[in-house]
Amino acid sequence: MPPGFEQLKKNVIQKGLCTGCGTCVGLCPQKALEVVYMDGEPEPKLSGKCIPCGLCSEVCAGASIPLADMDQWLFGRKGGFKNHPLGIYRKCLRGYSTNSKIRASSSSGGATSAILNYALEKGVIEAAIVASADPQRPWRCVPFLATSTEELKKASRFTAEMVGVNSLLRETVVEKGFKKIAIVGMPCHIHSLRKIQMAKRPGEIARAIKLTLGLFCASTYYFEGIKHLLSEFAGIDQLQEVVSLDYKGGAWPGSLTAATKDGKIHHVATKHEYTWHFLGPGSKRDRCLMCPDFSARVADIATGDIFQKVSSDPNINAILVRTKTGEEVVKQAVKAGFLSVENHPPEFVPKSGLGWESKEHANIHRMKFRKRFGWPLPDYQYPVEMCHLPGKLVFP
Ligand SMILES: Cc1cc2nc3c(=O)[nH]c(=O)nc-3n(C[C@H](O)[C@H](O)[C@H](O)COP(=O)(O)OP(=O)(O)OC[C@H]3O[C@@H](n4cnc5c(N)ncnc54)[C@H](O)[C@@H]3O)c2cc1C
Numbered sequence: 122m123p124p125g126f127e128q129l130k131k132n133v134i135q136k137g138l139c140t141g142c143g144t145c146v147g148l149c150p151q152k153a154l155e156v157v158y159m160d161g162e163p164e165p166k167l168s169g170k171c172i173p174c175g176l177c178s179e180v181c182a183g184a185s186i187p188l189a190d191m192d193q194w195l196f197g198r199k200g201g202f203k204n205h206p207l208g209i210y211r212k213c214l215r216g217y218s219t220n221s222k223i224r225a226s227s228s229s230g231g232a233t234s235a236i237l238n239y240a241l242e243k244g245v246i247e248a249a250i251v252a253s254a255d256p257q258r259p260w261r262c263v264p265f266l267a268t269s270t271e272e273l274k275k276a277s278r279f280t281a282e283m284v285g286v287n288s289l290l291r292e293t294v295v296e297k298g299f300k301k302i303a304i305v306g307m308p309c310h311i312h313s314l315r316k317i318q319m320a321k322r323p324g325e326i327a328r329a330i331k332l333t334l335g336l337f338c339a340s341t342y343y344f345e346g347i348k349h350l351l352s353e354f355a356g357i358d359q360l361q362e363v364v365s366l367d368y369k370g371g372a373w374p375g376s377l378t379a380a381t382k383d384g385k386i387h388h389v390a391t392k393h394e395y396t397w398h399f400l401g402p403g404s405k406r407d408r409c410l411m412c413p414d415f416s417a418r419v420a421d422i423a424t425g426d427i428f429q430k431v432s433s434d435p436n437i438n439a440i441l442v443r444t445k446t447g448e449e450v451v452k453q454a455v456k457a458g459f460l461s462v463e464n465h466p467p468e469f470v471p472k473s474g475l476g477w478e479s480k481e482h483a484n485i486h487r488m489k490f491r492k493r494f495g496w497p498l499p500d501y502q503y504p505v506e507m508c509h510l511p512g513k514l515v516f517p
Contacts, residue, residue: 123175126154126167133183136497139164140408142306143264143285144313145177147292148323156285161344162406163285179320182312183408189502191315191419195444200418202481203506206471208418212442213470214451215427216462217434224436228279228369229426232438232460233305233334236422238270239454240303246331248299251276252284260351260363260379261344264289266297276305279368281395283341283406287313294329303332308414311335315419332450335417337425337439338409339396339476346404347377350395355379355387368392373435374426397475410487411499415480416470421447428473428515431465439470472514482507 126145133139141163146154153169154177165177192200196209207213218224218231220238227234240246253265253275262280266289267273286306293299304314311333318327351357362381369375369392377389390399417423423441431437440462442448454460471477485507491498492505 123173124178125173125175126165126171126177129165129177129181130167132178133181134164136184137407138183138411138497138499139181140183140309140412141283141285141406142182142310142313143288144180144182144290144310144317146285146288147290148176148180148317148326149291150174150176150323152291156288161348163283176322179322180313180316182309182316183499184497185500185502186312187316187502188312188414188418190319191312194319195315195419199503201503201506202413202485202501203504203508206477206481206508206510207416207441207467208414208423208443210423210441210443210467211445211448212440212451213465213467214440214442214462215431215437215465216440216455216460217437219458219461224434226278227436229373229424230436230438232440232462233336233424234273234276235460236332236334236450236454237267237273237303237305239457239459240332240450241268241270241273243453243457244301245450245453246301246303248293248297248301249273249303249305250286250289250293251305252280252286253277254365258360260360260366266293268299280366281342281347281368281400282344283307286310290317290326294326295323300329301331302329303334304330305334305336307338307341308335308417308420309408309412311417311420312414332422332446333420335420335423337416337423337470337476338412339415339474339479340401340405340409342400343404343406346400349404350377350389350399351379351387355389357381357387368395401475401479410484411491413481413485413488413501413505415477416441419443422451425470425476426474427465427469429469431469439465439473441470468510468512471510472512475514477510478514482510 218235370378
């Protein structure tokens with residue numbers, strides 16, 4: 122009999138290897154799974170009847186992430202951590218949305234929004250799955266389906282928490298009938314999407330995934346840590362008082378700010394403070410500490426920040442164009458006037474901030490210990506060997 126949810130629970134969830142990406146929930150043909158929050162973190166739970174079909178285990182990228190097979194499937198060749206510090210890519214660019222409002226209100230330079238806007242307006246996709254503030258609990262983010270540029274504006278520019286965006290796959294494709302979709306996600310979301318595409322299972326969903334936009338990722342963070350910051354630095358002890366959270370409020374790279382029901386805007390901590398001094402050391406999700414993928418190695422297009430001074434406006438993205446699909450979309454988005462790009466030296470990317478360092482150096486080192494002690498460890502198929510980079514890191 123194929124494995125059911127009980128096996129996924131035993132092999133992945135109870136071993137601490139679930140990323141919270143939501144793929145199993147988003148694919149279950151019985152709609153028997155839901156995302157619940159356990160101690161504040163998203164986790165799949167059986168809420169209906171499991172008729173074991175093997176799908177949830179097959180597409181899960183919690184314990185098994187065949188990056189070498191993915192590289193072969195996507196690029197026709199293998200990569201690896203040691204010799205490919207940024208994964209395989211066609212172009213390394215920097216760029217920004219040509220819409221000055223989007224650029225100013227985006228996480229980095231608005232390239233992600235610009236690409237989605239282009240793809241939606243020109244019919245490359247019919248819908249995009251993104252993350253957005255939860256209307257019921259506006260201090261948290263949830264998966265959100267955007268079908269217009271107006272709706273895309275509701276996407277969060279940045280949220281530090283893990284959002285199970287892949288949980289919307291079935292609803293988007295099977296129930297709502299969208300046949301051409303894009304998904305924005307962290308490297309771990311994209312791993313599962315590639316597993317779906319490689320297995321061609323479920324076929325309808327595999328075929329509908331037209332564009333994957335990966336975000337560079339140092340880590341996502343336990344919401345408990347964010348809650349602590351709100352209380353410690355802004356005196357907000359009741360989350361119900363919060364009407365909106367902005368992790369990048371003010372000038373780039375911004376600050377965590379909270380608006381409360383009494384009309385006050387609270388400064389909680391600068392991006393630099395909360396990332397490197399508070400959430401970074403204390404509240405990185407444990408599963409993120411076992412991930413060596415910083416630059417969304419198997420996304421069509423991966424976007425990140427640039428901490429080196431490369432332009433007078435710091436709202437700018439690093440953009441790794443990886444696949445032929447990604448290259449065509451970027452080319453057309455530039456041609457249609459949505460996006461502006463120029464070449465970016467690839468060696469700038471791993472040295473920008475501490476993201477690459479924490480994922481592809483520190484985590485790889487940590488994974489060796491986990492292996493030695495026999496602790497649960499995801500298998501990324503490539504040997505976990507680090508690539509040593511010469512030169513200095515640049516901080517914001
Ligand atoms: C948790 C986290 C850690 C990051 N770490 C680094 C890093 O160390 N170094 C680096 O260079 N870049 C990092 N990035 C990427 C960077 O902050 C920007 O997200 C990226 O450059 C895209 O910027 P943009 O202006 O193009 O995005 P925008 O045009 O503003 O669009 C942002 C898109 O990201 C989606 N989004 C935001 N937060 C999440 C989330 N948590 N889960 C899923 N989707 C989300 C939104 O729904 C939206 O579609 C990180 C991003 C996140 C979310």
